[in-house]
Amino acid sequence: MSRSQKITIWGLVWFSIITLSLPTLVVLGASLTAGNMVAFPPQGLSLQWYEKIALARDLQQAFLRSLIVAAICTAVAIPVGTLAGLALSRFRLRFTTAIQVYLLLPFTIPLIGSGIGLMLVFGQWHVLGSLWPVGIACAVINLPFIIWSVSSSAVLLDPDLELAAQSCGAGRVQTFFHVTLPAVMPGVITGSLLMFILAMNEFLVSLLLVDARIVTLPVLIYNSIRSIITPDLAAVSVVFIVIALAVIWLLDRLVGLEIFLKSK
């Protein structure tokens, strides 16, 4: 890289790093305040807000429910999204433009519209009141992410490889599991991680699908803010980040984060 190229690229990257992480750092600091309100720098240091959330059973239950919702969402999204991603990238389909526009509906319908619509549909089927419709809803509204992660991974797969496997006598199912799937694995992992995280944090559609008995964490947080934003919300965010970092560390140990960046 030439000098001017380095400066330009890294200048932009540093701007991104700062804008991405600054609010998080501020919130982290604010969670340590000894005062009653979110402030930075914190007014005196204390762990009181962490103590408060450690004792809050409703928060923990809501957190567990969010995990369940995210798990259901990911479990639904992985097969559906992977197959669709492959269909779009490995097969010649007719009406591709129409299919693409259709599969983008989760993004072109405003979340409020999706939420109201799904509430009416699930309500008509009398299935509201459990967590699985919320998980399915999260899978639907974020589905394009996993479809495209997979299809952009599939771009890198040489179709001759599949043909080679088949000419060597591998069956169709075998080719799929031993050649095609491993090739798009980075896309599947990126996509499912995104699906999981987004479902963990979804509140607007969930708000319309849950009731007080099955409220999820983001909905609980969104609803609890009435007159002031208290530092316990900052503390919840920090706990969230710590858990996420732990998961990322584990993922790195198990499969290696490099998988996001590698094509094969």
Place this chain on the structure above:
Amino acid sequence: MTNMLYRPNRRALLRGTAAAGAAALMGTLPGRLMAQDAPAKPAEIIVRAWGGSWVEALKKGVSDPFTAATGIQVRHDLTEDNEIQPKVWAAVAQGRVPPIHINWDTTTNATKSALRGVTEDLSDLSNLAGTTDLAKPVGLDGYPIVNTYGYVYVLAYRPEAFPDGAPTSWKAMLDPKFRGRIALYNDGIGFHFPAQVAGGGKLEDIPANMQAAWDFIAQVKEQQPLLGEDPDFTAWFQNGEIDLACTISTNAREAKKNGVDLAWTVPEEGAKFDTDGLWIPKGLPENELYWAKEYINFAISKDAQQVWCDGLGLPGVVPGLTPPADLVDDPSYPDTPEEMSHLIRISTKVQVENESEWFGKFKEIMQG
């Protein structure tokens, strides 16, 4: 109008006598039989409430004592009133059991639900006899909702920005030095009526001619106000973003209690007075409906009102409540006819029918 606030009206008195008679009659029956007549208790009931100090006050004044007396747990659903509305309406329309037992709601929103026919009738609650006229919803038959207290959209201000004392008029917002330092609710709620007066119009002309209000709001728009909701206002006051806001006194009081430098006043043009209430959506099982009614009945008893309204810092609907120490003689706690005369009260019917148009007009000015 003002007297109604603390004097039980004649109809209520009559009904009270009748109820007392019924109670005396029932008194002759063996108590145990009555207890057996009460329908099966659900394990819990769900009450929609606003978060923060609002739900804390409800819990302390109503929910906890209710649980202690009946053994029924109370779960609070903190979904915003606006956001629960389509959920409840859809549930009733689709013949499902609604997601909540009791909705703590603004009277305006509750009236929409009542008009739509999704609320249960509450006129047989025995404690209604002891309430003031404020408890009765205006323009509706019977009691599809019960109002539980009144509140005022005050002018909250940062004392530091007003060294010479509290602002006396809403026109203080037009002072160039407050450019960009004013906050109003997103839909302008609470501000339309004082704006009508401040703009030189008459309250009697609402809703037919509100040009004065729109002119005044357009002038305020020139001052680049911020629009938001209660948590925004608190955050903005705390971080020195704004000096003036039209807000509900309870939120201003909560912010002040948490150390934000804040005071409030009712300017000479007056301030909007309105009520909140409780109602029960249709579609509950018979026994749950019974106990939901018991909850509301308890909420309008004097004991419950004293604690609940203390927590909110608002005047209740039972005569003889003691105001919290910090709000004695405060204009945001109107408990005398003199104090009420400074406030603006517009009938719920007029509000419900025109609110949508007012919000639209307000948005048009603000988004322009």
Place this chain on the structure above:
Amino acid sequence: MSEPGPKQDFRYPLHWRLMDGVERLADIVWPRSMARHTGWLFIAPALLLVGLLVLGLVQIADSSLRVLDTATFLPSEDWSLTNYEKALGTKVYLTVAWRSVSAAALTTVLTLILAFAYAYALVRVRKAWIRKALLITLFLPFFIGQVVRAYGWLIILGNSGMVNEALGLIGVAPMRLLFNYGAVIFGLVQYMLPFAVLLLVPALTAIPEETETAAGSLGASWPRIFWHVLLPMAKPGLIGAGLVVFTLTLTDFAVPAMLGGGSQDFIANAIYDQFFRTADQGLGAALALMLVAAGSILVGLVFMVFGAGTLAMGGRK
């Protein structure tokens, strides 16, 4: 059990048998003659899942044709186009719609510039730990929810926030950085950046570094390499990421609500107001459907003009 010996038959491993079974089953369930329809088989579950939203849209379309009666707060029995007429005839909706579209376009361009640099650094940087740090930074903001994030921005960019304090030290008077159009764009770019980077990375990974080196050794300056080599090769990724950012921004509601100070509404905020604040679901539904239609037409045009980018490398076979 069996005697070890040279005569022992070759044992077919169990999982081979299993796989054969599965293959045979596949031949029965989905015979080879159906092979040209396999693409449809693969895409059917996604079509069905998104079908849930279409069912919802049908309900919304129904309510968009009914007018709210404010005397009873019930939708009318009969259908009419009144809500659409009102939506098209009200100036404020045009203002808000134009703001959404222009902001979506601006956000897309800015996000792609930042995301391209970020993804490029991510793909090209040699030290593994830097790569990991860049990756983690990307995911961090997801975890602090939008409301808390907006509060963070207030602390940083508010009138007496950190940036203004810092500017004060060098003698610059405090200025309003939040609650205007610029703040909304900034917040949107920050929100969309991780999505764009993740969608760009595969496209950039596909460009071998040697291509750039080769161009460089032939004497091309890096802006020229960028313009004539990188950009065309990354085009599919840019289109894919751009479409995602554009559609998500066009329908966003949280960022304008929290960083716009109430005067920077997007069309989704107007829809929210109708559904939740004024209980006029019919008008809200009409606005929502018009937004879906407009968004879908724009997306369809992009697909037809530029192809689908990485969103589908369809028909390579």
